[in-house]
Amino acid sequence: MKVAHVILLVLAFSTSGVVVHAFDPITTTVVVGIGATLGRTIYNYFRESCDPKWISFNSTGLQTDLENKLFGQHIASRIIFKALNGFMNNENPKKPLVLSLHGWTGTGKNFVSQLIAENVYREGMDSNFVHVFTSTLHFPHLSHVVNYKTQLQQWIKGNVSNCERSMFIFDEMDKMQPGLIDSIKPYLDYYDKLDGVSYRKSIFIFLSNAGGESIIQTTLDFWKAGRRREDIELKDLETALSLSVFNNDQSGFFRTSLIDKNLVDFFVPFLPLEYKHVIQCVTAGMVDRGMDPDLDVADQVARDLIYFPKSERVFSVKGCKTIDSKLDYYT
Known part of the structure; x- marks a missing residue:
């Protein structure tokens, strides 16, 4: 009797309430083994897992979303698409992708994070491999910074161990407790592995209002000079933006080694909307x-x-x- 027929026979008897006693040990072992494998296959089919079925970069989808859903952000759209496209198509990146998104509220920073998640993970922001930290919610007390550092390291290590294609979003970086973000510096650096774990295929995204003033000032200067906002380039903003964030003692990036050691791949400015x-x-x-x-x-x-x-x-x-x-x- 073929194995498939045996499985169907077992299922038929089981559903009809008939108890089967006549299996020899070898047949029983085969049926149980195949049944367990079939069960795992069905379980994995419906349960999100760290494989291409659930994690697959949709380059065309991201480009279309940025062009049609994100308004007034020509610099951010270009940087984010090129950064994600290059990183996700690199089978052996040297470090994780680290993006720091800056600008005033309502300009699209959180929205872009959502678009990235939707075009990398089948479950989007609901994916088990997308993790969001909000400073005022998860790290509210200055007196607990030492504990927060340990917890954050353990959380990131545990999740990347589970799936190397994990994404971590840190919201309200301008309200982050001083020195806390430096605790994850090793995970963003150029290491092959740390304690047997590779972080090189993970994505880290920081969202912050810090630096918004310098972005607005540059945009205003262009407007007052009668120049098109579309003529503003990253080079007009990036240096002033990174310095502003690094030297702002109200920012979670204040004097951080992440900036000092050039571990942030792109400081992405979000312009004020007209x-x-x-x-x-x-x-x-x-x-x-x-x-x-x-x-x-x-x-x-x-x-x-x-x-x-x-x-x-x-x-x-x-x-x-x-x-x-x-x-x-x-x-």
Whole structure:
């Protein structure tokens, strides 16, 4: 009798309530072994695992999302796509990918993290391999910094041991306890392995409002000079941004070895959003809700926001942060 027939026979008898006694030891061993293997296969099919079925970089998807869903961020879009595309297609990276995203609230930093997760992990932000730390929630007390350092190291080591393609997002870096982030410096460095664990295929993303002032000032200078914001390049911002973050004693990056040792691959600036970008956010929000875009409603929502400088009303103070609640009011 073929093995497949044996399995079907066992299943048939089991479901009909008939107890089977007539198996010889060899047949029983085969059936039990195959049954266990089949069970593991079914279990692994539905349970997220660290393999290409669940983790596979969608280069085209990320590029399309950045072009069609992220508004007013030509620098961030270009850097993030090139950085992810190069890293994920490198079978032997020398270190983890480390991105530090900077800019005022509502400019798209958290949203970009979500887009990255959705185009790397089948489960997106719900993946067991995507880990989010929020400074004010997970590390609220200065007096507990020593414990936080140990816990953070153990958490990262444990998760990377489980899956080398893990992603760690640190939100509110501008509120991070001083010196805490230095505890993970070894994991971001150029090591083959640390205690038998390789971190080189992991992704670390830091989100921060720190450095936002220097980004805004540069953007304002371009606007006042009559220059297009699309002409702003990374070189116009990166040095001032990294120095601003490094020397800001209110930042979790204050005098950190991550910057001093050049372990952050890219400081990614997010520019303040203009009225036209807010309109794009509103219409995109309508589409997400299954609504037909209404420019009159979009204009009402956009005009209801606060802009600066006060006289010219060029840049949105909160970016697209409150768009969802505004849509609830106007629709």
